[in-house]
Amino acid sequence: MDDFTKKRIIKVMGNYTENKIPEHIRNQVRMNYKMRGNNVTLVEERPAFRSDEWVEINIAQFRLTEGMWNVYWNDSKGKWHYVEEIEPAEDFEQQLKKVDQNNTGIFWG
8 A cells, every 4th residue: 555545544544433323322322433554444443342442343344456446345254355336446435335324234333
């Protein structure tokens, strides 16, 4: 991923994660993301049971391959699966919007 794309993704994901969860419940749930190589992983965080720690739940992963963003979902065993219902696209924000809409029902229960 080139520097321009990386900076753009940081801005888009920063805005998304900051605005996704209403402020009054941020002590119960937070949104975050991780970047590694050409992958961007959307993560939900919740307080651990009887602990001050937060537990991370992988929601979706966006993989940049040959200039196209592919979307993956994470199963209960931590394995990523390609989402066939979301066609690869050059526009990252379009892919994020499709995940947010969750028309497939696989990203949020």
